Amino acid sequence: MPSIQDLPFEILSTILHFAAESNALEGTVATYTYGLTEAPRPLGKSQPHKYVRGRVPDDILRWRASDSLRRVCSTWHDWAIGYSMKKLYIRRWRGGESWDTTFVNRDHPRGGPTAPFPVVYRDPYRHLRKTAALLADFPSLALAVRSLWFNGIYIRESVRFVYSIASSCTNLRSLSAPWSTLRFLTGPEWAHLLSFPRLTALEFNAVDMRLAQLIPENQIDELPLHHPAVDFSTIRRIKFQGFTNVNPLTDSDLALIAHTATSLEALTIRGTRAISFAGVQTLAAASAAKLQLLDFTPEVVPTTAPAGALVFKEEPHYCTLFTPASMPKLTDLNITLPTLCPAFFTHLPAMTPLTPLTIRTASIACGSTPTSHAQKAHVLKTLLEASRAYSARTGVRVEIRVLESDLMFVPDEGLVHGDFGLVRKTSGGRWMGANRGETSVRGAWGKGAWEVGTEGQVLGAVGEGVLSI
Numbered sequence: 001m002p003s004i005q006d007l008p009f010e011i012l013s014t015i016l017h018f019a020a021e022s023n024a025l026e027g028t029v030a031t032y033t034y035g036l037t038e039a040p041r042p043l044g045k046s047q048p049h050k051y052v053r054g055r056v057p058d059d060i061l062r063w064r065a066s067d068s069l070r071r072v073c074s075t076w077h078d079w080a081i082g083y084s085m086k087k088l089y090i091r092r093w094r095g096g097e098s099w100d101t102t103f104v105n106r107d108h109p110r111g112g113p114t115a116p117f118p119v120v121y122r123d124p125y126r127h128l129r130k131t132a133a134l135l136a137d138f139p140s141l142a143l144a145v146r147s148l149w150f151n152g153i154y155i156r157e158s159v160r161f162v163y164s165i166a167s168s169c170t171n172l173r174s175l176s177a178p179w180s181t182l183r184f185l186t187g188p189e190w191a192h193l194l195s196f197p198r199l200t201a202l203e204f205n206a207v208d209m210r211l212a213q214l215i216p217e218n219q220i221d222e223l224p225l226h227h228p229a230v231d232f233s234t235i236r237r238i239k240f241q242g243f244t245n246v247n248p249l250t251d252s253d254l255a256l257i258a259h260t261a262t263s264l265e266a267l268t269i270r271g272t273r274a275i276s277f278a279g280v281q282t283l284a285a286a287s288a289a290k291l292q293l294l295d296f297t298p299e300v301v302p303t304t305a306p307a308g309a310l311v312f313k314e315e316p317h318y319c320t321l322f323t324p325a326s327m328p329k330l331t332d333l334n335i336t337l338p339t340l341c342p343a344f345f346t347h348l349p350a351m352t353p354l355t356p357l358t359i360r361t362a363s364i365a366c367g368s369t370p371t372s373h374a375q376k377a378h379v380l381k382t383l384l385e386a387s388r389a390y391s392a393r394t395g396v397r398v399e400i401r402v403l404e405s406d407l408m409f410v411p412d413e414g415l416v417h418g419d420f421g422l423v424r425k426t427s428g429g430r431w432m433g434a435n436r437g438e439t440s441v442r443g444a445w446g447k448g449a450w451e452v453g454t455e456g457q458v459l460g461a462v463g464e465g466v467l468s469i
Contacts, residue, residue, distance in 0.1 A: 092152025187227020
């Protein structure tokens, strides 16, 4: 008589996947952790209350949801291992002390005084050490890992465990690691990680170190990117996120990565202060023929070049870099340019019309800076007309953010969003009446009151000199 084991493995895998997901969704396993407000005391009137501490991490939830399936047979066991180990989220351990369990199990005299519970120090890297040992001792578990994500593990003492864990997972597809791995790991170690045949996605997250962590040991740079064996040619997606107060990634680091990163399809850089568009352009140009997504959203746009920025003999005209000939596969763009002019929309290929094309800029003039207010208004009007022509040609909605004046232009609608309170005061109420727009509630960063005006009002205010662009 045929059984479920006779089904093709693809169908059996789908059935087991639905069964494991049902265990997690229907309450078979705990999905949240709970705690008590206080312990009950003898003759006390206060009642302890249970409260939700947080959701069970996804990797632990998958392990518990597939526990019953893992016990059926060897085939189901192997599937459950792959299901529960495919993504590992390794976080910083929070806590410092625990009770000595040997003291609890010890015999104590009845009726007599008892010694206080001794508190013992707990190794903060115990879970990292145990995870590294588990994956090293059981290669079958390590081979099932497809994605690794590390959070809060960035000082030199703990980054060693990041390499110990990642180096065992030779079947890895994506790795999200702290930025400090590009400082503390050596060139041969990075060459070993990048040699994994299926590793195609890298993410580096940067955070500020605490004052107690600003010691010389955490400021060492092993210069792994200078090693000739470090090769990023197999990486398809790379992401840099955040800023740090210790050895941040700069344009020089991106230039070193660009020597071998020639197959990138997605490049994302967000929340940084130490990377300029010159470094982004250098890395994007190395994979220009294959690049499909480019996202550059720094935390601030510096008025001066940050430390480590690339220096050119002649500043390139960035608006003419994005052309169908230079980047034939580019379909998703979200960037911040130091300057913006109508030539950007003249040469820009058609983007995906599903999401708006958001362009941020510190200035609306490339090359010679307009001197008079009338010239500034003319340059702005020409830029908005070029963006409207691009939208009519491609069907893509365009949003232009001018960071200096904190205004957002929507050329398709002829509207401008921003805070015009200062304009009203300087013009004596002649310009920019108070009109609430769609973005008035959230403002630029989710707070503050924005207003909406027309392009004609803004162009008039710029021409009169009461609004600076």
